[in-house]
């Protein structure tokens with residue numbers, strides 16, 4: 001008999017109950033006890049949801065973040081929150097976001113305010129975790145309070161729980177040594193705490209513990225590889241069974257290592273590493289369990305169950321009891337329940353599986369393996385029909401799009417002439433001063449604007465009424481910018497709720513869920529659009545708004561688009577073709593929009609690639625391949641324009657050192673980036689590389705309510721001018737102004753324009 005299990009369940013709740021509960025608590029509208037009760041209620045519901053599996057995870061629930069929870073379990077609290085007298089959970093919120101709820105701030109006086117911990121991406125997902133902090137002196141201390149509470153709850157509910165913890169190597173690897181000390185040197189200090197934790201699980205009558213070590217799918221230094229052997233040998237005299245879980249990729253050179261560690265089971269992500277399953281089955285010692293992640297835990301498509309059984313059946317024969325099956329990774333990265341999607345097109349819905357449906361798939365696979373496919377014949381037949389319908393659907397396959405992709409050649413992504421020649425023509429056309437000023441696109445989205453959009457969606461506002469509201473807002477924004485004296489204006493993006501959704505909704509090949517929320521960090525969730533078919537653009541998407549904005553002013557108006565790589569990286573994408581192909585399709589569609597804008601007389605076009613860096617593969621060896629098609633997609637989108645059309649791109653981050661050549665290869669005339677917090681040091685990458693085109697280093701930190709002074713901006717730009725020739729510098733904020741208030745934006749931009757004028761005076 002094969003064993004079924006799950007690695008982790010989404011905790012935010014099918015209707016985002018946890019998000020709303022957290023926010024109520026933080027605002028002081030509910031008590032800590034109410035929040036804790038909500039957590040218990042969600043855990044109970046989620047265990048109920050996972051009924052029928054042989055083993056379900058415990059300890060995967062986190063109010064904010066599972067890595068932060070692990071830090072608390074290991075007693076690794078940043079110094080600034082040690083000695084807090086309030087509740088442990090309040091203290092966790094203080095680490096996560098700098099503060100807890102109003103009530104909890106009773107302790108502000110005795111315990112002081114704190115700086116929030118750093119947050120960063122969880123491997124190559126869009127989930128963000130709170131980075132553990134270390135110094136050479138970090139001490140660890142076991143705190144089982146959270147896990148014991150959850151294990152007790154599970155026992156009371158009669159749930160056979162498998163606690164989930166982050167393994168010692170991955171935990172150290174995820175953290176940051178604030179004093180630049182060697183994190184690995186902490187291993188001897190952290191191991192006794194892990195050993196004590198395993199002993200504690202034994203006391204709690206736990207049989208299996210899932211210990212996550214996803215760093216085994218990355219390229220590891222020899223020291224880290226060696227540390228795996230040392231650490232896991234340190235677990236040898238234990239009394240619970242360990243399932244070592246890897247996911248998100250292939251083990252490759254770490255496969256032998258993983259198979260040689262003294263554990264009782266190994267989980268492999270068979271979606272990404274199918275070929276390694278058979279190898280692991282050979283290499284693992286005779287009594288070791290092989291857990292196969294046979295259902296994609298990160299995407300929303302139905303599994304082809306028959307095709308999966310085709311390769312699982314021989315494996316089940318070979319391994320017998322030693323075969324376990326599960327989703328490839330924690331279901332944290334998919335929405336909870338497809339059954340809530342009553343408004344989704346029925347045909348498209350029939351191709352999908354969300355979290356609960358994925359667990360059903362695991363159970364069906366197990367039944368077929370244990371009792372034969374006949375036992376689940378009807379389910380398998382329905383699944384096969386859905387899979388085939390999707391494969392053959394004319395809504396998925398558009399021959400015209402496939403033909404256009406086949407026609408892509410090396411020329412398509414090239415500008416007519418090199419930057420220097422273009423720059424001269426653009427200067428003649430645009431007549432911009434030195435240190436030209438601009439913004440990144442969005443202006444504050446007022447309650448009125450959001451209301452107009454939502455009324456239009458619900459039908460309460462008709463087309464004419466909606467257009468009038470948007471035009472009024474565009475006019476107001478244009479006048480404000482003229483008043484401020486900005487040089488290149490924007491229309492303000494009032495019509496956009498989200499920079500990806502806005503385009504997805506207008507492209508063929510995209511569908512949208514109603515409740516398809518996935519946790520991004522803490523209480524923040526995103527609802528990625530679903531890219532299901534060949535992408536095409538039925539009609540222009542932005543031209544009407546931009547040309548209206550241009551008609552109101554003599555200043556150049558910047559057309560505003562989201563680039564193909566960003567649209568791709570923030571969507572659920574197809575699993576039936578390479579990501580690169582979907583990206584090229586998006587590129588061709590956005591290219592049409594670029595050319596339409598140009599034809600309509602728009603002389604400056606910005607193509608945002610906010611998420612280009614996010615798509616970098618986990619293994620460095622694969623970076624080149626990704627960057628090649630990502631950059632080519634951008635070039636196809638942008639570079640069909642004439643020399644005197646100025647292309648801008650924008651990126652919301654500032655780490656460019658390792659991808660500088662690719663950034664330069666995009667060949668945008670102007671790139672705007674986020675730099676204000678780094679004091680312009682990040683421009684070193686551009687300087688060292690001798691970046692040839694124009695750059696707008698952000699001088700206004702739009703994540704903060706603070707208003708930068710003119711002097712501060714002048715000083716930042718002077719620093720920038722030490723690295724980049726002044727004639728290639730622009731003056732702009734770090735990012736869009738969507739989340740700021742007008743009352744902040746006006747003085748900040750006033751200072752920014754004044755600073756540009758001062759700088760112009762200095763260069764003449």
Ligand code: GLN
Pocket residue numbers: 440441442493499560608610650651652735736737738
């Ligand atoms: N043009 C977008 C805006 O201004 C860019 C947002 C982003 O880069 N995240 O809002």
Ligand code: ZN
Pocket residue numbers: 440610650651652653734735736
């Ligand atoms: Zn940005």
